[in-house]
Amino acid sequence: MTSLPGMDVAKLRTFLIENGVTVTGELVVELISGGRSNLTFSAHDDNSHWVVRRPPTGGLTPSAHDMNREWTVTNGLQDTAVPVAGTVAFDKEGVVFGAPFTVVEFVDGLVVRSADDLEAFGDDDVERNVDGLVQALADLHAVDYQAVGLGDFGRPDGFVARQVKTWARQWEHVKTRELDDVAKLHAALNEAIPAQTSNSIVHGDFRVDNTILDASDPGKVKAVVDWEMSTLGDPLTDVALMCTYRTPIFDAVLGMEAAWTSDRYPSPDELAERYAKVSGRELSDWNFYLALANFKLGVIGEGITHRARSGSSSGSGAESAATATAEFMAAGLRAINNKS
Known part of the structure; x- marks a missing residue:
């Protein structure tokens, strides 16, 4: 065996x-x-x-x-x-x-991970898939977490500030070298934390490959999976992360040419607008949320390489995942300085 x-x-x-x-x-x-x-x-x-x-x-x-x-x-x-x-x-x-x-x-369905997987979709399939994904995320954020027994699932008050602190702390655990932009972005995020945020259940890792789709209808999400980053917090952190995952350099983090980075999907701006329309939420302080998402992804990429060097079974390309970190940090600085 x-x-x-x-x-x-x-x-x-x-x-x-x-x-x-x-x-x-x-x-x-x-x-x-x-x-x-x-x-x-x-x-x-x-x-x-x-x-x-x-x-x-x-x-x-x-x-x-x-x-x-x-x-x-x-x-x-x-x-x-x-x-x-x-x-x-x-x-x-x-x-x-x-x-x-x-x-x-086990949920029987289709998982779309790579660009090759996406080739089975026609343009109409991609459009329906985006509609289904955005609706699933909006449905999650609309759940009354108190009513479903998740009132103690997290501490929504002060969530965004803690996220900034948490990912800065994670960087210290996983960094494989020093990068000046990490400290710069961390400081800029600290100065720009929104005064008021809304609260919901957040997934923390939402994109197409963390869902299982109906094989005959890619617009139907049969299950959202990979919930280990979920908590109670600001729903806009989910939306910004979903959009930032569209960045092509995210392929280096995943170690493959991903479906979600394909230019067949809508731009990050269009995704955000579609979510806002479906959910009825305003995307206030949007540049801050984009900057935070880039900060998080930069640390995640670094962490993958850190685990690979520690001997963990991290899969193909893990040693080079940290090559994306500098680009994410730079993108975060551009976002928070209103240059993107």
């Missing part, structure tokens, strides 16, 4: 049974993806199919792989307009694998 780092099939089978899940026949587990975020496995028996997610096996960035967060929010969203996978079981204490992990129902 092929070795699966971070996974023990026999222990997973025992865990499922002990949590009231019927396992019929052989339990087959395969790695779906790993390295850029949490490790994701497909697990199936003769009758059922699940997805298992756990943090990477090394080089962890504090707070960036929070399985309890992912489990809590997907549980809370089960009966809302937001499409999520059905929750099955959770090892909160990390007893089985030495790290927490979640088990959810």
Whole structure:
């Protein structure tokens, strides 16, 4: 049997049974993806199919792989307009694998990750897909988080200021060299923090490849996935990040030619306008949010290279992910100085 780092099939089978899940026949587990975020496995028996997610096996960035967060929010969203996978079981204490992990129902559909994946879409498909993605994000931000039991999911007051502080702190954990623009952008963000912001559930990592689409209708989002960065906070941070992910240099962070950076999708400005129209939200202090998104992505790129150098299984191109950092920091400075 092929070795699966971070996974023990026999222990997973025992865990499922002990949590009231019927396992019929052989339990087959395969790695779906790993390295850029949490490790994701497909697990199936003769009758059922699940997805298992756990943090990477090394080089962890504090707070960036929070399985309890992912489990809590997907549980809370089960009966809302937001499409999520059905929750099955959770090892909160990390007893089985030495790290927490979640088990959810497998959602059969289409995941569009690469530019090659996007070639199957016609122009009308791309338009419908954008409509579905924007609607899913607006639906998430419209959820009454108190009503679905997520009132304690985060601390929305002061969220934006804490984001600036958090990503500056993350930089100190993962930096592989010194970059003057990091300190400059951090200082500029601190000076420009909006006085008032709105609050909602935020995904923290929203783009097309973190969704599962209906294979026959790419305008229908069957599930939003990868919730480990979610919390209660300012919805405009989600929107700005979705738009900033469109930057071509993000390919270096992902280690591939991504679907979401393709010029077949609308420009970042058009995406933002479409969200504003669907959600009814004003994009106040928009340059600040764009600058913060660039700051975050620059740190994330650096973190991927940091984990690769620490020996974590980070996937193809991880050593060069940090090459995007300087460009993101420069873009953030241009945004906050009203030069873009």
